[in-house]
Amino acid sequence: MTCQRAGPFSSGAGMAWDVEYGFAGKFDTTVDVKGRLLVQVAFRKKLVPERDGEGLRLVISADSRIWLYPQNYYFAVVIPEAEAQVTSNQDWEAFEQIYYSLSASCELDAQGRIILPDEMVQQTKTATDVVVVGKDDHIEVWNKSDWDERVKSLEEARKRLAPIPRRSRRMMTLDSVRSTPNQP
Numbered sequence: 001m002t003c004q005r006a007g008p009f010s011s012g013a014g015m016a017w018d019v020e021y022g023f024a025g026k027f028d029t030t031v032d033v034k035g036r037l038l039v040q041v042a043f044r045k046k047l048v049p050e051r052d053g054e055g056l057r058l059v060i061s062a063d064s065r066i067w068l069y070p071q072n073y074y075f076a077v078v079i080p081e082a083e084a085q086v087t088s089n090q091d092w093e094a095f096e097q098i099y100y101s102l103s104a105s106c107e108l109d110a111q112g113r114i115i116l117p118d119e120m121v122q123q124t125k126t127a128t129d130v131v132v133v134g135k136d137d138h139i140e141v142w143n144k145s146d147w148d149e150r151v152k153s154l155e156e157a158r159k160r161l162a163p164i165p166r167r168s169r170r171m172m173t174l175d176s177v178r179s180t181p182n183q184p
Contacts, residue, residue, distance in 0.1 A: 021046050023134030036113040055107035064124050068139040
């Protein structure tokens with residue numbers, strides 16, 4: 001299991017990317033005393049080394065959490081999308097430092113663990129008890145207490161965004177037809 005700071009990479013850059021990872025679900029776990037984090041089997045099954053590279057790319061998000069991306073996807077999709085936001089020389093320097101200097105490449109060991117770099121753990125204040133959250137194209141590492149608070153805050157959004165069961169939608173449509181006055 002190795003973890004390296006950013007370095008040159010060329011094989012994935014500029015590739016067309018037609019993969020939907022669909023990382024989904026959440027798993028309570030711990031970061032052990034050696035800084036190792038288990039990447040759950042459900043997430044590992046979505047990774048194909050021939051397509052994705054031999055590991056994950058770790059970057060600190062805008063909300064100070066560690067995000068994990070499939071290695072080649074990071075360079076083929078994430079970097080170009082972020083690059084498109086750069087508008088000045090000052091932004092360019094910050095972009096390179098954030099997406100290259102402050103990111104890390106980590107390989108999974110035989111047990112499916114990665115080592116979180118000490119610097120990232122300290123900067124993000126990552127605790128021992130964490131929740132690993134799938135978020136479509138990447139995986140997020142949340143402190144358990146922060147995740148519990150986030151889930152509470154999502155209750156109102158859940159009510160707004162919850163799908164309406166098919167039968168209920170059909171009944172709503174019938175009710176709206178019944179309540180519409182006949183037009184001559």
